[in-house]
Amino acid sequence: MSHQGVVAACSDAVTMIDRSVRLARRNVDTLFVSLLLPLLMMALFVYVFGGAINTGTEYVNYVVPGILLLTTGYGAASTAMVVADDMHNGMIDRLRSLPIHSFAVLTGHVVASVARNATSTAIVVLASLAMGFRPVGGVLDWLAAIGLLLLYVVALSWLAAALGVIARSVESASTLSFFMLFLPYLSSAFVRPESMPSWLRPVSEHQPITPVIETVRSLLIGTPMANNGWTALAWCCGLLLFSFVLATSLYRRHNNR
Secondary structure (H helix, E strand, C coil), X not given: CCHHHHHHHHHHHHHHHHHHHHHHHHXXXXXXXXXXXXXXXXXXXXXXXXXXXXXXXXXXXXXXXXXHHHHHHHHHXXXXXXXXXXXXXXXXHHHHCCCCCHHHXXXXXXXXXXXXXXXXXXXXXXXXXXXXXXXXXXXXXXXXXXXHHHHHHHHHHHHHHHHHHHCCCHHHHHHHCHHHHHHXXXXXXXXCHXXXXXXXXXXXXXXXXXXXXXXXXXXXHCCCCCCHHHHHXXXXXXXXXXXXXXXXXXXXXXXXX
16 A cells, blocks of 8 residues: 555544544443443442452452453443444445545444543543552553553454444344353453353353453452463454454455445
8 A cells, every 4th residue: 555545544544533432422321331331230249249259359359350351341342333333324335435445434433442441441440449449560560451451442342343344233233242241251250260160160261351351350459470461462462353354354345245
């Protein structure tokens, strides 16, 4: 791609990012739920279930990293629905007649998703501190945790964009993205895998979300890292590459019909 082509592609992406951020700000209901629901879930686990769950440490310290991953799942699920709405309300057909790069539309939705998730994650962290969360990680630990969460959010947002492209309606996009909300419950987010039934424990230990949670937990509250850091990084990079290729390929195929 020539220099002028790169500049044009970046300009298209900036325009679509601005559009997606504006849409997110106007969709007050979705924004409110994406912010409120993780807070309610954290309060439920800390104050209702926390006293009955033994994790070997203060439960609020144990559960916060899992809630952070759950928060990103809610944000990514809404991205799938927004993309599906664009695919079926005529917006993509209108954009097809314009000299706009194909990746710019999905990039706009992904960046808006990252911004929305960053806001909700910051709110969850502040609320968790009020609930008794006491991290011991230093500045570098926090930066590493933020970097890993950002990589995970970007990867999950591209996957959500791909689901939005193939969904036949906004409602089906919500159904397709359900696993993003459900998978953290089968991880080490809320209980230790050792406490699970023998047939479920391998699922919890070897799915992609568990090493991400364990890495964030190690960085923030000082639990053993082991090989979780490299495993989490590999999962996130692999998911990002797969999701980006899948989303852009599906979008181009849709536009070439």
